[in-house]
Amino acid sequence: MMQSSADRVAGYVCDLVRGRRPRRIKASVAELEAMRAAAELVQARTGLDLPDPASLERIRARLFAELNLEQRGLVRTRALSRRSWLRTAGVAAAAALVGGAVERTLAESPGQETLVPAAAGWRPVAAVSELPPGHSRAFATGAVQGVVVNRGGRIQALSAVCTHLGCLLTPNDGSQRLDCPCHRTSFDWTGQVVDSGVPYRPAPLPQIATRIRDGYVEVLVV
Amino acid sequence: MAGEASTSAFEAGSVPTYTEWEEVYRDNVVGMYQYVYRRVGNAPDAEDLAAEVLLHTLRTLRFPSPVRNVRAYLVKTAKTVLADHWRRHYAAPEVVSDELDELAAPEPTTWEPSALAAERAQRVLALLPDRFRTALELRFMRGYSVAEIARELGVTPTHARVIQYRALRKAAEVGRDLMP
Numbered sequence: 001m002m003q004s005s006a007d008r009v010a011g012y013v014c015d016l017v018r019g020r021r022p023r024r025i026k027a028s029v030a031e032l033e034a035m036r037a038a039a040e041l042v043q044a045r046t047g048l049d050l051p052d053p054a055s056l057e058r059i060r061a062r063l064f065a066e067l068n069l070e071q072r073g074l075v076r077t078r079a080l081s082r083r084s085w086l087r088t089a090g091v092a093a094a095a096a097l098v099g100g101a102v103e104r105t106l107a108e109s110p111g112q113e114t115l116v117p118a119a120a121g122w123r124p125v126a127a128v129s130e131l132p133p134g135h136s137r138a139f140a141t142g143a144v145q146g147v148v149v150n151r152g153g154r155i156q157a158l159s160a161v162c163t164h165l166g167c168l169l170t171p172n173d174g175s176q177r178l179d180c181p182c183h184r185t186s187f188d189w190t191g192q193v194v195d196s197g198v199p200y201r202p203a204p205l206p207q208i209a210t211r212i213r214d215g216y217v218e219v220l221v222v
Numbered sequence: 223m224a225g226e227a228s229t230s231a232f233e234a235g236s237v238p239t240y241t242e243w244e245e246v247y248r249d250n251v252v253g254m255y256q257y258v259y260r261r262v263g264n265a266p267d268a269e270d271l272a273a274e275v276l277l278h279t280l281r282t283l284r285f286p287s288p289v290r291n292v293r294a295y296l297v298k299t300a301k302t303v304l305a306d307h308w309r310r311h312y313a314a315p316e317v318v319s320d321e322l323d324e325l326a327a328p329e330p331t332t333w334e335p336s337a338l339a340a341e342r343a344q345r346v347l348a349l350l351p352d353r354f355r356t357a358l359e360l361r362f363m364r365g366y367s368v369a370e371i372a373r374e375l376g377v378t379p380t381h382a383r384v385i386q387y388r389a390l391r392k393a394a395e396v397g398r399d400l401m402p
Contacts (some may be wrong), residue, residue, distance in 0.1 A: 006380075006387035010368060017362065021266035026314040029321050034390035035312065036325050037346075037397060039263030041336065041362040041390075044343030049259040049336055051252060051269070058275045059251060067243070075259055140335035168337050 016042050038146050050145075050166055077173045124216035131155060131217060136171040136178075136189070141221045146208050147171050147178060148191040156206040157219045158191050164202040178205070238289040243280050246292055251276065253333025254296060260339050260341055262328065272306060275300045293332070301326040342400065349396045354389035361386060 008025055012035050015022035027035060043049040051059075125139035126148050136149040138160055145168060147160040160169045160178065167182035177188045177194065184197030191205035209220035240246050254275055259268035278299050283292065304326035305319065312320060347355050351377070360366040360374060372382035 004384075006383040009387050009390060010383040013361065014368075016263045016358060017365065021264055022309040027312050027317075028314055030391060032312060032317065032321070032325055033394040034387055036261070036308075037390045037394040038362075039261055041343055041347075041358060041393065042263035043260050043336070044340045044347070044362060049256040049268075049339065051255040051259075051265070051272075055265065055269045056251060059255070059269060059276065060247070062273045063243075063247065063277060063280065067280060099401065138337070140337075145335060145337070149286075158371055168340070198313070220314060 005031050007033075007040070011141060013038050048166065050161065068141065107210075120214070122211065122218040122220055124213075124218050125157070126217045128155070128212060128215050128217060134171055134176065138171055139219070141219075144208065144219075144221045146219065146221075148219070149176075151176070153191045155210060155212065155217055156189075157210040157217070158187075158189075159206045162202065163205060164198055167204075169179075232368070236337065239286045240283075240289060241286045243283070243285075246280060246283065249289075250293070250296060254300065256336065256339070257297075257300060257333065258304065262307065267307070271300075271303055275303050278303070294335055342397075345391050346397050346398060349400075350389060350392055353385065354392055357382070357385050357389050358393065 005028070005179055007124050008027065009031055010023065012022045014037055033153045043175065077083075123141055125141075125146070126137045131137055131148060131150045133150050133153050136147050138145075138147045139157075140146075146156045147169070148155060148156050149171070158178070160171070161167070161184065162169055162180040162185055164183055164185055167180050168176040168185065169180055172179050176185075177191050178189070180186070184195070185193065187196040187205050188194045191207055193202055193204060196202060211213075233295050240249075250353045251272065253270055255272040258275070259265070262271065274401050275296060279292070282295070301323070305322040308322050308325050309317070309319070333339055347358060350358065357371055357375065361368075366374065368382050368386065369379050371386070372379045375382060375385065377385065
């Protein structure tokens with residue numbers, strides 16, 4: 001029996017929503033347009049489009065191999081052996097790991113990471129004047145999605161990616177929280193979980209090294 | 223900031239410039255992955271295609287190279303690679319290349335953060351007729367199966383698949399109208 005367009009596209013959508021590589025089909029233009037629209041809707045759940053560290057490492061390894069870069073004296077990073085702690089630190093850590101080498105330092109509370117990328121630079125993300133006490137400001141660099149908060153005069157940057165499933169958090173200045181739109185998880189402005197709709201307690205948000213320079217908040221990112 | 227070069231690249235002169243492949247990789251791998259992911263909607267394909275785009279670009283580049291030129295080249299390459307992906311794996315023989323190029327559009331001028339891209343998808347949903355919007359929200363945002371959507375809408379599963387298909391066709395049309 002011939003499959004209808006609706007059935008064929010439904011099969012494609014089923015693979016997409018399950019995170020699988022969709023099976024290959026021969027589609028008409030109308031079907032292709034519907035499939036393309038479906039692909040765009042998948043990432044409307046914010047954060048799903050962030051690559052995991054293993055994926056970045058495989059891309060990097062392919063580039064090394066295909067471009068013969070080892071022969072030119074470049075050394076493969078040790079990212080693979082560090083995957084285990086990256087899983088706990090969440091997707092933002094993964095994004096910060098682009099260069100592969102990230103060092104871990106102890107942060108304010110147990111279980112909370114501070115991300116210190118080895119090949120990093122300080123980048124301004126907000127003017128101090130735009131960030132009075134009780135205010136926050138989201139930022140995105142090439143690799144990191146974060147938020148800077150002013151907690152009673154203390155300015156600190158945090159990863160803005162939920163440590164549960166990688167959704168992008170929404171800053172809420174009224175409650176001084178970062179709310180996850182996906183599963184009702186909330187973090188306070190130190191990065192600790194204050195409320196969670198998931199069965200286990202997600203890890204705290206990684207802090208991002210922050211400094212004030214010439215009236216700007218700068219963060220240390222790759 | 224998204225769309226800017228690394229600190230070291232800025233030091234090369236007044237025009238932001240990449241001096242080695244590592245800078246191009248570091249600055250663009252996540253943006254490129256996201257760009258491709260938003261157009262294919264799954265991680266395995268996004269990984270393969272992002273690697274393909276970076277590989278092709280890095281093979282072609284000569285250093286030093288202005289950041290702006292490298293970005294433009296990356297995006298141009300991504301468009302070609304995506305059109306080829308649709309052609310090789312999904313297009314029936316009668317689909318012509320202009321139609322495939324359309325599927326790879328629109329081009330970004332800079333790497334877009336997740337929140338912005340997600341917002342655009344939400345805008346598309348908001349502009350759909352109620353029944354279409356409900357079907358797609360349940361399927362894509364809340365993870366309902368087709369059978370569950372059928373129950374929710376009071377229709378048969380076959381009809382729910384038809385509604386999903388029509389809703390996606392409409393979303394494609396609305397998305398085209400929203401393009402800058």
